[in-house]
Amino acid sequence: MNIDVSFLVNGVAVNKSVEPQALLGPFLREELRLTGTHIGCDTTQCGCCTVLIDGDAVKSCTMLVVQAESRSITTIEGLAEDGQIHPVQQAFHEHHGLQCGFCTPGFIMSITELVTKYDDLSESRIRELVEGNICRCTGYHNIVQATRAAAAALKASGVSLSTTGGE
Amino acid sequence: MYGFEYERPTTLKDVEDLLFADADSRILAGGMSLLPAMKLHLARPSMLIDLSGLAELKGISVGPASVTIGAMTRHADVAQSLAVRNAIPALAELASGIGDRQVRNRGTIGGSVANSDPAACYPAALLGLGASIRTNRRIIAADMFFLGLFETALEMGEFIVAIEFPCPMDGAYEKFHHPASRFALVGVFVTRPTLGGVRVAVTGAGPFAFRAAALERALDSNFTAVAAEAVKIEPSGLNSDLHGDAEYRAALIPVLAARAVRRILTANPSFAKGSNYV
Numbered sequence: 001m002n003i004d005v006s007f008l009v010n011g012v013a014v015n016k017s018v019e020p021q022a023l024l025g026p027f028l029r030e031e032l033r034l035t036g037t038h039i040g041c042d043t044t045q046c047g048c049c050t051v052l053i054d055g056d057a058v059k060s061c062t063m064l065v066v067q068a069e070s071r072s073i074t075t076i077e078g079l080a081e082d083g084q085i086h087p088v089q090q091a092f093h094e095h096h097g098l099q100c101g102f103c104t105p106g107f108i109m110s111i112t113e114l115v116t117k118y119d120d121l122s123e124s125r126i127r128e129l130v131e132g133n134i135c136r137c138t139g140y141h142n143i144v145q146a147t148r149a150a151a152a153a154l155k156a157s158g159v160s161l162s163t164t165g166g167e
Numbered sequence: 168m169y170g171f172e173y174e175r176p177t178t179l180k181d182v183e184d185l186l187f188a189d190a191d192s193r194i195l196a197g198g199m200s201l202l203p204a205m206k207l208h209l210a211r212p213s214m215l216i217d218l219s220g221l222a223e224l225k226g227i228s229v230g231p232a233s234v235t236i237g238a239m240t241r242h243a244d245v246a247q248s249l250a251v252r253n254a255i256p257a258l259a260e261l262a263s264g265i266g267d268r269q270v271r272n273r274g275t276i277g278g279s280v281a282n283s284d285p286a287a288c289y290p291a292a293l294l295g296l297g298a299s300i301r302t303n304r305r306i307i308a309a310d311m312f313f314l315g316l317f318e319t320a321l322e323m324g325e326f327i328v329a330i331e332f333p334c335p336m337d338g339a340y341e342k343f344h345h346p347a348s349r350f351a352l353v354g355v356f357v358t359r360p361t362l363g364g365v366r367v368a369v370t371g372a373g374p375f376a377f378r379a380a381a382l383e384r385a386l387d388s389n390f391t392a393v394a395a396e397a398v399k400i401e402p403s404g405l406n407s408d409l410h411g412d413a414e415y416r417a418a419l420i421p422v423l424a425a426r427a428v429r430r431i432l433t434a435n436p437s438f439a440k441g442s443n444y445v
Contacts, residue, residue, distance in 0.1 A: 132267030
């Protein structure tokens with residue numbers, strides 16, 4: 001039996017009727033035609049399908065559409081504001097944080113959470129914290145450099161970090 | 168994925184009624200184990216009962232001698248909780264090492280514990296700290312909870328509401344990661360409780376998490392890394408797979424226990440000062 005869902009995607013209200021087994025990643029791509037979210041492994045490992053749910057990075061291949069009820073979803077298509085790409089996108093561009101580009105939307109969404117919620121992003125901590133995203137081209141070096149640059153850019157622009165944790 | 172019915176109840180009573188109404192129904196917590204299993208056709212529930220509508224299952228409360236964590240509290244919430252990090256640092260550290268950041272943003276303590284995956288981290292914390300599992304019906308001691316491979320003491324219609332961890336004097340968790348899945352090939356949780364002897368809990372090595380009595384005895388008489396390393400663990404009954412055979416896992420247990428003891432004795436918390444998230 002279909003279930004009615006309603007949530008925000010990139011700030012736009014979406015109301016749909018979906019099968020309970022519909023998964024968020026394929027729904028974003030096939031129903032909403034937001035094909036920037038890629039499905040890589042489809043087994044919760046590679047992170048290509050990462051989107052933000054209320055600011056938290058999650059793997060959309062392993063979340064039911066019905067679990068997104070009343071939440072706010074951000075995909076790679078929703079990052080740019082007023083025609084300006086997001087600082088994380090800018091940093092990936094400047095530091096060449098990609099080669100083939102398939103994993104890039106997932107990395108950018110994952111790192112967007114990282115740089116807005118975490119501080120003290122040393123190189124080793126970045127490497128530890130992006131374990132949920134796999135890149136088979138770059139060897140990660142430029143991705144780590146881009147992450148550090150994005151974190152520095154956000155800090156310089158005065159975006160305050162969330163420091164309260166989960167309490 | 169096969170089709171199923173989906174319900175999001177808002178009272179504990181409704182959860183229980185739904186579990187009884189359909190014997191093939193399953194509870195959906197964070198979905199980080201159940202949904203992948205369903206996608207691979209390893210599980211085929213007829214109904215998913217999503218607990219996300221029950222606010223009372225979420226949250227962390229810290230008492231004078233214990234920390235209570237609601238079943239639907241995510242790994243990320245436990246890892247980031249300053250209260251947990253102050254009261255039981257090893258527990259927050261364990262949570263910060265489960266899966267990856269995206270998985271920690273969805274996966275829950277109740278889901279992990281109820282699943283009793285042989286390589287999950289939380290069961291080691293429950294046994295190592297001597298936790299109590301509060302269900303919709305009763306309180307179950309961790310020592311009586313993990314019964315087999317993906318098998319627990321939970322009965323038909325029963326589900327986890329919260330888990331209470333007594334604060335130990337000190338403790339540490341050491342995990343030997345499976346390099347791809349980030350699950351524990353072997354994980355060892357060592358604590359010195361405020362009451363009673365040393366507790367050593369092992370995950371990843373056997374069909375389900377267990378306490379290592381030989382290590383507990385050795386460390387009770389001599390709480391040193393050397394004493395832990397000297398203990399021989401019998402490999403029979405331990406897991407063997409292409410990632411490590413039973414002998415290898417048996418050998419890892421005292422090694423990891425010794426590392427945990429060393430961390431405890433040097434009071435070497437792994438949390439960087441000033442860092443807000445782990």
